Amino acid sequence: MLAIRGLGVQYGAVTAVREIDLDIREGEIVALLGANGAGKTTIARAIAGLLPFRGEISFRDQVLKPNSAEHNLRAGISLVPEGRGILARMTVEENLLMGIYCRTDRRAATADVGQMFERFPILKERRSRLASLLSGGEQQLLAIARACLSKPRLLLLDEPSLGLAPKMTDYVFSMIGNLRSEGLTIMLVEQKARQTLKFADRAYVLETGRMVISGTASELAGNAAVSEAFLGGGTKPPHHAN
């Protein structure tokens, strides 16, 4: 579904990621793991079309141009950015209506907003409230619901558990599992590696802008080096593998 070859992104003179190869197949949950500053968010933003890049990103046999977020959304890629990207000065309902901005089937899209309220009663309860007044967990819910309203084929989630209480984190992760069971393909950028590997199919591990290891989630969970570096088993970085 998504194939990345030789991806490189620079911020001015600083190279954020280099020579990244990555594949995501239809229906998978693929995790992108790594410490702060490893380049995970940069890759997600490049796929979503928010950044200029070198290399090639193709999605459903279509080569994506750099910096073309509007086109990428219409092609079926939706990103829930780090920090949730809620439009704080808009109400919950207005945020959801922005989720259908790109859709041309207005009648069905409006009905989908209604269905989203049925699916998440807490959002319905707070539909007229400013999004800035929601709790962190509710904001994350709103961000994911809004992203889903554009009817994506690939959903990119950047640190969805960031700043959430453990109970809310569990809820968000279970929601992600539900989305996959509905047929959505998901790329999950996370620092909570142990929890992520429990329900991801495959994972890639990044370190200072390079891909250092990849494999199925169970392989990585059982990999001593990954465990040491990312799952709380130690502090040494993993050996390059794959």
Place this chain on the structure above:
Amino acid sequence: MLLQQLVNGVTLGAVYTLLALSFSIVMGILGILNLAIAELFMIGGYLGFAVITAHLSLPVAVAAGMAGAAAISAVIEKIGYEPLRDAPLVTPMLSTLGFSIILQNIATNMWGSDPLQLPDEFLGGRIALGPVSIGELQLIVIGVTIVLVAVMAYIVQRTSMGRALRAVAENRDVARLLGVSGSRITLTAFMMSGALAGAAGVLIAIHYAAITPYVGVEIGLKAIAVMVIGGTSRIWGALLAGPLIGIAEVLTVAYGGSQIRDFVVYGFMIAILLFRPQGLLGGSGADQGQRV
């Protein structure tokens, strides 16, 4: 006397409000001061004048002023802003300053530098309400402003395009992720802004029953002060600041003399910049608009 001055102040403030909204739309969404707006206002006034003196109705005059100014604003966006969108903030502002001077030059060549007067037959009568006398044209100015602000509020608050405008103003990247085209929204913002400036120009022309190529500079600067006082990141701040400045200006002239009028208006603006830079209705300083 005081009541009469308040009515006069509200009339003047209505025009300031429209023009300040015009500045605010571009400022809130793009983060730049479009200095050509003052001259779009002047051009709108001349177009409205031409329509009225051709014995066409006032709504046609307002529509002509709005359409003409919006079209010129679209040209300014395409030539003076779009190619410079990634340049430092001051660059597109200087470009709009250039357009401002060109438009004033065109107006001077077309209509001359002397004021054009509205013939008496178009001035309308006055209505006495107790001690207050209100000109029919004053009522028209206030009425048209209320209608335009209501339409504008509906577009910005209730339509998909308005939500897209607000989304871009709040967070450009998130707006892009939701499929909002930055270039289309920028053009829309310029055209809406131009249309409001054009309407304000027609209203000031009928309010003063005269127009000159230099009216844009004087009123435009006041409108910028109104925008600053209302809050540059909150477009509706002008609804409060416009009448406030209009009334303050009229009362200053009536009770203090016209020689200190500008001192009061711009002194108020400087005080706001010093002590409440986010404006009367602005939120925290962190939520300024971003460029597209």
